[in-house]
Amino acid sequence: MSVHAFSDDALGHLDAVGLTAAIAAGRVSVPEVVDAAIARTERVDATLGAVAWRAWDRARTEARSPRGGFFSGVPTFVKDNVDVAGMPTLHGTDAFVGRPARRDGDLARMYLATGLVTLGKARLSELGFSAAAEHPRLGPVRNPWDPSRTAGASSAGSAALVAAGAVPIAHANDGGGSIRIPASATGLVGLKPTRGRLAQDVLMRRMPVRLVSDGVLTRSVRDTAAFLREAEKVYRDLSLPPVGDITRPGRQRLRIGVTTAGAGRAASPEVAAATLRTAALLEELGHHVEEVPAPAPESFADDFLLYWASLATATLAGGRRQHGRTFDRDQLDELTHGLSAHARRHLVRLPGAVARLRRTSAVSARFHERHDVLLCPTLATATPAVGHLAPGHGYAQVLERLLEWVAFTPWHNATGDPAVSLPLASTADGLPLGMMLSAASGREALLLELSHELELARPFTHLCRSAAV
Template sequence: MGFSRRALMANAVALTAMVAGCASSETPAPSSTNTDALGDHDATGVAARIRSGEITAAEALEAAIARSERVNGQLNFIATPMLDYGRARAAARLSGPFAGVPTLIKDLMPMVGQPTKYGSRAFANFVPTEQPPYMDALLAAGLVPFGKSTTPEFGLTATTETLISGDTHNPWDVTRSSGGSSGGAAVAVAARVVPIAHASDGGGSIRIPASCNGLFGLKASRGRSVLGGRPDSGIDISVNGCESISVRDTAAWIAATEQTGAGAAFAPVGLVSGPSTQRLRIIVDIPNALGNDPDPEVRAAIEGVAELCRSLGHHVREQRVAINGRQFSDDFTLLWAAGAAEVVAMVQSQAPNVPLEHLLEPLTIDLARHAQQQGEAALGAAVGRLRAIEAQYAALFESVDVMLTPVLGKPPVPLGQIGGPRGIAVFETLPDYVGYTPLQNVAGAPAMSVPLAWSAAGLPIGAHFSAAKGQERRLLELAYELEQARPWASRRPGVNAG
């Protein structure tokens, strides 16, 4: 749930996708002299150690590669290794806030000369010849990518299970979903393979995996970051960001990738470095847009977070957000399906003699069929209603600073329940599971999942905070305060490489 289909179509000028070979011709990792170079540090800490000369970028990279090799067999978060690329980059002179920090790039982001599969057999052998400005910004920040992280096909569902790469497993319970669509990124960070990883969010795809994996994940406002691809023609719902262990890492990532200058949609956030003394007006809305209550453990978790906010001096009250939840869900599904229809049409035009089921998953095909059956008039009406929601959301924040809801209706679901191979049947129950996060994508507003609770079974439960467009600073300052009040970085999943 989080790709720019325009960016995909701009890059995918040819399909050579009849096989899904996963074997790597990269050179094997040499024996590392310091496999603990990453230690327990977040990305900001690793970058500081590299700047001081305590470790080198090459040592940090080899530690990350060794960690990946220890746990990827159990968790399956690497879509494509890029070890030679990473080693060459680590040996170069790097600058920027994350200079030398090893990372993974989500497999929906094109990188020149590196395989980009979009989680699909249709792109098994695709190598882009251009990349968007957002990828340029990540490299300018000094990051050292050494692989692409797994994602569901075109980011179309809230779990990372694909026919091309298999299932990505949650490190807290390997029988559970890692979330999606940035599931591979979140698993790699949660398992302490890398301290930070690229992610994207078109309907919850940063926040959902953050919740599933006990991480901090912030979706920025529409227009906050440099471009990740061509804007979509209907509503541009997808933004890029990261999965991180610490609030300060995400704050630095936002500062490194935001648009500045005359064309910027907002005044720069800059580097947010700590909490604010301002006390916020926070509303709590626990039932989802359909009016259905979440799992009792999720309700109890969010009620506990609301009480935490009260104890910190914030003004907290319950308030329902009055939108037509059923209509919103239907309209968002149709918008989602329209993206799938564009992809299917492109694949058909470039591989006309190959049966679609040999290239695409049932969910992608079914969603495209749904969009075709509804027709252009229905899509136009849906987009119109969704645009009205944007104004309604903005009006809410004229008298409110922050809204608190669950991220998900229940803790991470078992693998196999909502994967793309099940087809459109997954959408029968999906709104009750993921119904909290798409609102901010439509509204173009920032929102974050903060890892403040765990279930009785030890599964993470994220708290979802959102604000008005352009209010990333407000959310980050609140997140710093919550991180100080209820630290989470020391909590490790059962499967971890740190």
């Protein structure tokens, strides 16, 4: 049975843009909205396990005198791997005691400058390494569509809270698919922006290959588009073309390549069929669609895994320096330790892997000379049950299961290109199934125009149409 909190309170069934209009028109007040969001979160979180840190008093205080910005007074959550002043950054683990951050990180400063009011921090998988937030001691983050399923990836907490109606928009970030994976699993819009599009905390900027991009999870294309427009007013990377104000479909008919083959893995028959139905819809809309091979080279999956694993090694080696004396590496889960061991075993191959990952941007650029957009499934199979990806199964088994599921999203983290997951399909048992569209670097505007078109052609289904808890 689904779990959600949609009701006739101050939030109603509104998305973030709709809520902004309601506040501006005086139909609801910011304190009413914040109180409703807190009540909704309390209602669903006992089941979902999505909240890492509650800041109810702070949010209520801010609601009485909200900062300016387009989203002034709209409640949100920030993923618990970025610094927000006065809140600990726990990174999805209990391997250290979190200390309140002295100041907002660069991402939080930009994010909250749009007017959003954070209710606290949303949970993630341990250190963001797994595609499912299932901690052996803290418990799993569950999917509001079906609490027996995972909410997916390290932005699971944010996704669960938005899909369940606790808040209309929440921060997420994506180093291997962690905006798009939970968007697919929970029926949301999840756009991973171009590398460098949004401000980032120092730790993310210093990675040898900058895999991580920050963004939001929303229930509508217009919310995602409005957030990028407003974020751009606060922070702008001048090397990228502006996104601008994208409020409707574009007129240009596009060259769209479609593939159901990921990095070393193919989509399941059910997922492949759903992808081809989406391709048929695009053809009906007048776009030119053709099947293409996956652009990722054969070495990509191994290279990405090795680099990803090296980040675990760096975390173990620098944990005490980063997190303080309370850091206890023995409390980290089996996946984190297994990734670190994998990197140590293959350390000699790491420089070559990094070099090849950096060259993927050129590979992608050549692909997009021939195709404006690539369509593929967001994930290779349906959303697994809670426990399927739990780290307690042991590194080898969990890794194999992760690779079976997450075969499509990491490519865009390596290339730096934008990609969006849209809730355009569903499984035989009615669970959301995301379809992913990607474009060349800097072309978020094109993706948003196409997303608007698809949302109009095949309106998204949300949990507000389902039975309440």
